[in-house]
Amino acid sequence: MTQDFFETATPAPSDAEPGAGVMEISLPTHKPLWSYVLIGVIVAVWLLLELIGWVVFDVRNATQNGQFMLLFGAKYNALITAGEWWRLLTAAFLHFGLFHLLMNSFSLSQLGPQVERFFGRNRFLIIYLLAGLYGNLLSYLFSPSLSAGASGAIFGLLGAFIAYLRRYRKLFGAAGQQMLRSMLMVVGFNLVYGFTSGVVDNYAHIGGLVAGFILGELLRPEYAPPRPVSGPQVLADVRDAAHTRLVAGLGLLGVVLGAGLGTLLGR
Template identity: 50%
Template sequence: MMQTERGGRLPAGDSPLQSRYYIRMSKPTWMRILLGANIAVFLLMTLFGIVVYGDWNGTQNMRVLLFFGAKVNQLIAQGQVWRLFNAMFIHIGLIHLLFNLYALYILGPLVEGFFGHRRFLLIYLIGGLWGSVASYAFSQSLSAGASGAIFGLAGATTVYFLRYRENFGARGRAIVQNMLVVIGINIVFGLSMPGIDNWGHMGGLLGGAAMAYGLLPIYRAPAALQIGAQPLVEEHRTTVEWLWVLGHIALLALAVQQISGQYL
């Protein structure tokens, strides 16, 4: 339960009771949809590999990966920019899929709960696109996976609890510490293992954190103070938030244009 400065004891003479505030969290609707989408694409790729190529490991078949939109730098430079998006929903093998589904299942409810449905989806998709673009810029290898988007959620979680760490007390500080440890372990693991797209992870992490910074919910106490728990009121900054999103999209487009020029 979150407590603000106004959530302490009421002034003497008003009431001996304490008024506390809480955040009304959103249900993880988009998280569930994204889980289903990633599973559906994996099954579709598997079926496609079996039917077209007689390969039961279709998600690891190069021709299947190319057909469904894995990140291939030369093809993106030739105009297949959609691969930067499609690659977020493609997984190379079952283990790859399961790791990312588990991470999404853990982080998704936190980010969607506190940021809301719209902001969560924007952080996930644009964070994932930053991961794809970073990989496009600095890695020549074919790559795919939701890892960039999930690192974006990790960045968003860290930004949120850094901003409100005092309000959440020990729990908030513990979440920040745990997120930094998990991010650090993943970076070290990625650097020590072959075949891991570290640039995609870093791009997603920083992109998701940057998106979250501009989309952070701003809370205020209700105008009418009541005894007992009350939901905090969220200030609406729709115009500012959409300008922030459009700024990211413009930067992504500019980055893709500049990177593609190196291949032509």
């Protein structure tokens, strides 16, 4: 029933009298929190590592040093195969140098609050963390390079937002269509740049993007159809919390199975 309404929703005729039988619909939104917390965390981690590098190791610009980053949790296949699976998570909070940090912090500040407003805090955090894990997992399975960064998780947010806009773009009218096209263009540009630059871990981007899209489909708000009355009303998000927990648990299980496969294959 919900699907039928939203798939067939169309804008009101332009010649309709103002307020005559027109249903004004608002979407439930959430105040962003985790987007800003995560930015604070990755900035704090970078500053702490730079301080440790300077004070303990007497090294300036320590986060640009691969050996130093390896000590603090960057993705490195041989160590993950040896059992350090936690690197699939810690690598998502590390950044190679100030420019890398600023790029990802800016991207997260622009995209994160939008996704969190529509998905809510809990589902946003699940998508972000699982997308980061799956991005690093795909990198572990297919790329031997030392890597780190939040871009896999950020691509996951892109994927989730694309899933949301694909489903509910008609509720936003022309703006929804434009937002969806813009998201797809951003993804396309970044993937092409990743394949041609030679310095970007595109497997992490692809893994995060695909995981984010799937999670976006599974965790997106499920809006109840509006009541057949005129006047403004806010749609209710009836997505069940138990469903969210199940998706999160299965998603984490997939990461464990994937890491186990990589270990067996000796990646």
